[in-house]
Amino acid sequence: MIKRILAAVVGLAVVGGLGFLWYAWYPALPKVALPKSGQFSAAQIERGRIVAAQGYCAECHTRQDLGGGPTLAGDYAMQSPFGTIYSPNITPDPETGIGGWSEEALARAMKLGVSRSGAHLLPAFVYDHFTKMTDSDISDLYAWLMTQPAVHMTHRENTFPLSITPRIVLAGWKMLFFRPGDFKPDPNHDAQWNRGAYLAEGASHCGSCHTPRNLLGAEKSGSRYDGAVVDGWIAPPLNEHNPTPVVWTEDELFAYLRYGVAPLHGPAGGPMSPVPHQFLSQIPESDVRAIAHYFADIDHAAQRVSGDKAALELAMQQSKRDLLGPTTDADATLYQGACAACHYNAAPSPVLGRPELALNSALWLDEPNDLFMVMLRGLTAPEGQSGVAMPSFYNALSDHDMARIAAYLRRTRTTRPPWTDLEKKAAEARKLVEIPPVNSSH
Numbered sequence: 012m013i014k015r016i017l018a019a020v021v022g023l024a025v026v027g028g029l030g031f032l033w034y035a036w037y038p039a040l041p042k043v044a045l046p047k048s049g050q051f052s053a054a055q056i057e058r059g060r061i062v063a064a065q066g067y068c069a070e071c072h073t074r075q076d077l078g079g080g081p082t083l084a085g086d087y088a089m090q091s092p093f094g095t096i097y098s099p100n101i102t103p104d105p106e107t108g109i110g111g112w113s114e115e116a117l118a119r120a121m122k123l124g125v126s127r128s129g130a131h132l133l134p135a136f137v138y139d140h141f142t143k144m145t146d147s148d149i150s151d152l153y154a155w156l157m158t159q160p161a162v163h164m165t166h167r168e169n170t171f172p173l174s175i176t177p178r179i180v181l182a183g184w185k186m187l188f189f190r191p192g193d194f195k196p197d198p199n200h201d202a203q204w205n206r207g208a209y210l211a212e213g214a215s216h217c218g219s220c221h222t223p224r225n226l227l228g229a230e231k232s233g234s235r236y237d238g239a240v241v242d243g244w245i246a247p248p249l250n251e252h253n254p255t256p257v258v259w260t261e262d263e264l265f266a267y268l269r270y271g272v273a274p275l276h277g278p279a280g281g282p283m284s285p286v287p288h289q290f291l292s293q294i295p296e297s298d299v300r301a302i303a304h305y306f307a308d309i310d311h312a313a314q315r316v317s318g319d320k321a322a323l324e325l326a327m328q329q330s331k332r333d334l335l336g337p338t339t340d341a342d343a344t345l346y347q348g349a350c351a352a353c354h355y356n357a358a359p360s361p362v363l364g365r366p367e368l369a370l371n372s373a374l375w376l377d378e379p380n381d382l383f384m385v386m387l388r389g390l391t392a393p394e395g396q397s398g399v400a401m402p403s404f405y406n407a408l409s410d411h412d413m414a415r416i417a418a419y420l421r422r423t424r425t426t427r428p429p430w431t432d433l434e435k436k437a438a439e440a441r442k443l444v445e446i447p448p449v450n451s452s453h
């Protein structure tokens with residue numbers, strides 16, 4: 012009897028194992044000759060350029076430390092608590108890049124997260140989003156990639172364990188969390204909404220930063236766009252949980268995503284900055300409008316916008332009160348000395364390039380990450396509103412001072428509960444800002 016059970020268990024395990032192998036195994040696709048120049052029309056290459064900008068390929072496939080590297084040649088360092096992943100070269104170099112890849116191989120990588128060799132790819136290459144891209148977009152993308160300058164360059168050795176261990180392990184992750192498949196338009200919404208949803212969920216992968224992840228690094232499907240921590244910053248919620256007192260309307264979203272600064276909410280800093288400046292400013296305006304249209308629906312802007320006028324007035328009053336001169340509140344004095352000269356606004360609304368802090372998410376989020384990151388790093392001229400910069404206070408303010416300013420702003424400009432352990436959190440943020448930026452306007 013026991014023997015029979017054992018045999019059954021072993022049998023099941025074998026069948027299960029074979030099933031897993033069947034799921035996990037992909038053949039290598041043959042190397043092909045580099046497509047001849049002239050094979051693609053100029054119009055197709057131009058469409059592909061737009062798709063690449065929609066997907067920020069150059070952001071993650073271009074080295075940024077060590078003084079930068081050639082565009083698309085890889086070696087961009089992605090940090091994780093377990094080690095670093097360096098992105099591969101995706102220029103058409105036949106040896107070190109994807110010059111030997113067929114269109115089929117690129118499509119398989121984008122839609123299924125499998126390299127030409129058959130190896131599973133890490134989800135750091137956001138194929139959980141790219142899988143939603145249409146075949147024709149991928150075909151255009153191929154035309155553009157194959158006509159970019161080939162660069163012979165290999166990336167540094169990964170130190171992330173799962174990129175070194177047999178990659179078949181990654182198939183287990185995919186089995187649990189990866190649902191490949193095309194974008195499904197929602198018939199309850201119009202074409203513009205669906206275009207926005209297609210880009211946001213697919214190529215432009217907004218959720219990869221704005222949706223929290225579980226312990227195994229997969230986006231939590233029940234918490235879509237609830238906000239998440241990225242490189243020490245909080246990518247704020249993009250749904251109705253966004254805490255700012257004025258609502259992200261379609262126009263505010265459009266300005267932010269197209270130009271990197273929203274008239275009421277302020278600038279796109281840190282990891283968000285390249286999204287508008289390097290990419291969404293380079294695609295058709297109607298696409299950016301569509302993304303804004305989609306998120307204005309996701310955050311229910313129309314239902315919430317009625318409170319905006321009162322919130323704006325309150326913010327302006329507070330801004331004015333702060334400039335009325337000496338006060339007995341030592342925190343207010345500290346704030347006036349360090350910040351108010353640039354962040355003062357008069358009614359009726361803030362001046363572009365001089366963010367009204369009472370309206371900025373940095374003060375309203377559950378944690379002070381973004382406020383500390385901005386104080387420590389400052390904002391460089393290419394971030395936020397182009398040409399406008401905020402100096403770094405890395406050397407000018409101690410953790411204690413930063414904590415006091417944060418507590419003061421939270422207390423006087425929001426209706427949210429006070430932040431806790433501010434000095435400790437300021438010290439933690441400081442550790443993430445490794446090289447204190449130079450205190451200058453450039």
Ligand code: HEC
Binds near residue numbers: 062063070072096152
């Ligand atoms: C968020 C960062 C990120 C973005 C954005 C990104 N990639 Fe990647 N990509 C990676 C990483 C990291 C890898 C390597 C994964 C691994 O080692 O398993 C990768 C792998 C690849 C590969 C597989 C290469 C190989 O040799 O196996 C291709 C092809 C690729 N990316 C193309 C693209 C294209 C095209 C875009 C734009 C549409 C893009 N990537 C956008 C991070 C990114």
Ligand code: HEC
Binds near residue numbers: 211219259268286306
């Ligand atoms: C690489 C990570 C990353 C990606 C990709 C990304 N974001 Fe962000 N986003 C952030 C971070 C970090 C912030 C906070 C920036 C700041 O405080 O200046 C942010 C801020 C924002 C804000 C301002 C929210 C607020 O309340 O202040 C909006 C709106 C936004 N992102 C929309 C988008 C959309 C739409 C997309 C996709 C088209 C997107 N983001 C893609 C990281 C990202």
Ligand code: HEC
Binds near residue numbers: 277350351352
């Ligand atoms: C010399 C002028 C100046 C001073 C002083 C200054 N700021 Fe700023 N700050 C700016 C400008 C300009 C921007 C917008 C930059 C942009 O659009 O790129 C900004 C942006 C911000 C933002 C919005 C960041 C985002 O990503 O949304 C916050 C928060 C902020 N400042 C906080 C502070 C605090 C706190 C202090 C005092 C410790 C301070 N600032 C002092 C000029 C200044």
